[in-house]
Amino acid sequence: MAEAIHRLDAAFTKAVSAKDSQGLVSAFYALDAVLMPPNQPAIVGREGIRAALQGMMDAGVTGLKLETIEVGSAGDLAWERGKYTLSISPPGGTPIQDVGKSLVVFRRQPNGSWRAxxxxxxxxQPAQ
Structure with a gap:
């Protein structure tokens, strides 16, 4: 299970670098997934998540590094607690990095794969 989650993370970061929101969403998220970004309402379902991630990519996201702190499981559920570093180069703006934390819950799919x-x-970063 932990190895499968690490493979999902690698595919996620690769898709971000390639600006492939469709590939990212189909490989990482379950059909009924929920994305809970900061300071925004929750986004339910793959299409909404894809649109939100594409918006981030269009805003200048150039790379993502994920670091796993903890992985655990119970039955058909698993979780990953980690850190991220997001590189952003907004069009016409100054490049920045955002560092933060993440928590992802995964469910084993009927075919044995794991999806968020x-x-x-x-x-x-402090609130502004």
Whole structure:
């Protein structure tokens, strides 16, 4: 299970670098997944998640590094607690990095694969 989650993370970061929101969503998220970004309402379902992630990519996201702190499981559910570093180069703006934390809950699918059902993250930067 932990190895499968690490493979999902690698595919996620690769898709972000390639700006492939469709590939990212279909490989990482379950059909009924919920994305819980900071300071926004929850986004339910793959299409909404895809649109939100594409918006981030269009805003200048150039890379993502994920670091796993903890992985655990119970039956058909698993979780991953981690850190992220997001590189952003906004068009016409100054490049920045955002560092934060994440918690993802995965569910084993009928075919034995794992997909995220809840993805929540928040920045470590102070509120402005």
């Amino acid at each position: 059902i809840v993805d929540m993250y928040s920045s470590d």
